[in-house]
Amino acid sequence: MAKKDDPKKVKTAHFHISAALFEELGERLVSKPEIALAELIKNSYDADASYCEVQIGDHAIVVSDDGHGLTEEEFLNNWMVVSSTNKVKRRHSRRYQRHMAGSKGVGRFSARFLGTVLVVESTALNPKSKSLATLTATFDWVAISKKADVADIEIEYTVRPATRAEQVGTRLTMKSLREHVADLPVARVRTDVLRLVKADGGLEEPDFEYDTQGLEAEDPGFKVYFADEDADGEDVELAGQILDKYVARARLSVSLDGLVDFRVFWKGQKKPVEKKTFRLDRIAKQYSAKALSGMQGEKDARGLPKDLEGVPHLPLADTVNSPVFIDIRFFPYRQGTFVDLPVNGRGAMTWVKENSGVAVVDNGFAMPAYADENSDWLAIESSKSSNERNWQSVITPVFYPMDALAKKNPALNPMLALPRVPQLIGRVHVATRKAPANLQTEDGWLLPNMDREQLRDNGAYRLMWHLVRFAVESLAHFDRAFRVQDEQAKEEEARKKARSALAATITEIRSSPEINFDHKRVMLRQLEEVEEQISAAEGYDKSVRMSLELMSTMGVMAGFMTHEFEKTLEAIQRIAETLKKLAKKHPEIAQDAEIVIRNEKALAEQAEYMRLFVGASRKMTVTPFKARSQLTVVARTVEALAADHGITIEIEADSKLAGPAVPLAAYHGVAINLISNAMKALVAKSTSSDRRIKIYATNDGVRHILVCADNGIGVPEYLRDRIWDALFTTTESADDANPLNSGLGLGLPVIKRVVEGVGGRVELLKTPPAGFATAFRASFPLAKD
Secondary structure (H helix, E strand, O other), X not given: OEOOOOOOOOEOOOOOOOOOHHHHHHHHHOOOHHHHHHHHHHHHHHOOOOXXXXXXXXOEEEEEEOXXXXXXXXXXXHHOOOOOOHHHHOOEOOOOOOEOOOOOOHHHHHHHHHEEEEEEEEEEEOOOOOOXXXXXXXXXXXXXXXXXXXXXXXXXXXXXXXXXXXXXXXXXEEEEEOHHHHOOOHHHHHHHHHHHHOOOOOOOOOOOOOOOOOOOOOOOOOEEXXXXXXXXXXXXXXXXXXXXXXXXXXXXXXXXXXXXXEEEEEOOOOOOXXXXXXXXXXXXXXXXXXOOOOOOOOXXXXXXXOOOOOOOOOOOOOOOOOOEEEEEEEOOOOOOOOOOOOOOHHHHHHHHHHOOEXXXXXXOEEOHHHHOOOOOOOOHHHHHHOOOOOOOOOOHHHHOOOOHHHHHOOOOOHHHHOOOHHHEEEEEEEOOOOOOOOOOOXXXXXXXXXXXXXXXXXXXXXXXXXXXXXHHHHHHHHHHHHHHHHHHHHHHHHHHHHHHHHHHHHHHHHHOOOOOHHHHHHHHHHHHHHHHHHHHHHHHHHHHHHHHHHHHOHHHHHHHHHHHHHHHHHHHHHHHHHHHHHHHHOHHHHHHHHHHHHHHHHHHHHHHHHHHHHHHHOXXXXXXXXXXXXXXXXXXXXXXXXXXXXXXXXXXXXXXXXXXXXXXHHHHHHHHHHHHHHHHHHHOOOOOOOEEEEEEEEEOOOEEEEEEEEOOOOOOHHHOOHHHXXXXXXXXXXXXXXXXXXXXXXXXHHHHHHHHHOOOEEEEOOOOOOOOOEEEEEEEEOOOO
């Protein structure tokens, strides 16, 4: 309508909302009967009720509580206002300061979802008269939806003084049940509702700190009853006993300021086997910046890994703006897990499967999307089905990195020990709250979706996801570690028993008067030889382990030596220049000056190579490179030493040949070890003429092939298998002055471990190329197009 005094005839329009909006909201905000009932129960919790009773009949559902009820003012200004901001502004209940669990307006639409008629009966204390009054109102949802406009809807209600029998509280009666509700089995609905509202599942509950200022009384707690529900005291006691029989447990809490307290407990041990504290925001910043560069796998169009289905991408938020408490327990079906229980192991395992899953609990109520028995929101089953061998949480590699051997070896890879969902019972407690209105983004806040079934997919949720997944993966890490220890202990025990049995057999034979003397002598000699072989093998194994451990400590000394070597090399460079000038006046020192100058250049070349190699080894990422140019760098590093011993090194590889899809440091490490191994074999020859090494490199379409051949002393047939043993060497000599006349016996075992660690294979060729005595062949994977 245009205003009379408006020459431009500007008109105004008004919104008109169809009453059918209630039907639309009912379908969108609530999707299942158990969710609808859970929302009504949340309202009882928010009303400071100590209990909520649910009656499910053939023709009606009744939900009643002893909460503070609705006054007439609250009914008109809150209940009758669609999308009321009351619960947004007031996030704690008025009496017990409970963190509000309900969502604005969802309760009434939950009632509409269950039945076409709702009767509200609520008794509350009138703040003015200080007396109890009972309000009654009836909602006919079918009649309401027929109205043309929301403004046309009129709800009749009455307010009267409460009778003596009436107590403070609210009673909601849903009549004329809808078809999708009336046909549901009561027992199943009850089970699904309890899964959502008895959300702790018998596990440890969080001790979240809330603002209790103005607290009127101590919270008596909140219980949910079903009218036909039998006493479940025995079931509760059994649940507690089973939950205490975990094999492993991860307990993790995050304070509002992001401080994480993480602990892992193991069966039969009171103290945690692991205890760490760290800041969640530092982890998030570190890995958001790297964009998951430390995780393996193909990249998508954004340059991020092609994660398993369900694995959230980065970037992560720095915080979740909510306290978090995680309690996850692992129940593998192993002998002795469920001893001393009123039920047998099969019965206990059935109970675990029926109650399994890792649910998310927001303000005391489970979120349906994560509580569903078929939910794989942590992508655990996806990892198991694809035999994923890499950690999926960005947090796990920080504390439990896997080396290449562990990733390659199924017996050592902890990801292959990842628990399955039916073996886990866990809860992730959070306390979401409304983000401040002046924020530019809510990415750092855990927030529920409008339907309250799951959390909003944002940076805070992704950070929480990686935190929970880390808790599960930590169980896999320790489970694999302890099982390997147990297997080693069993092997040691078996060896002890075998030695004891062998000694007892020898003693019995020696003292037996019934065995022929000649037979006895032969038998004893054979048994004693076996005993000596066992002792020798065990001694060698122990010596090897000790030697490897001692050699690993040399890394510290190598760091000091490298620093001192660089300073010494600088001094040698200055001395070499001085000697060059002095040699002109003193010819007698010319030869020694030339040796110093030549060796200084060789040492400088080697030092520069080591500096570059160490730098590359710290960045174990795969980047494209040309094979020939890198092999040339490696050969140049040892060419001075090779020239001193008359060794020629030839490289046969196309200049454009692409290197394999492995870290550059790994390729260099293998090449330098193969060449140095060949040089030792050449120096060990009785003759110093015609000492040759040839490096072949080629690609066959799938693999990169690297062959190192030499015409040295060769490897005898009977030693071909032993060359891969740690500390075994064929080039040891008494000439300690020559570095190529000694071998630690670590070269070939290290090569084998590195090559296999990056998905390759190394072997000693049975037939070397013509003109050569020995050839090693290493193959590496090529990058996929």
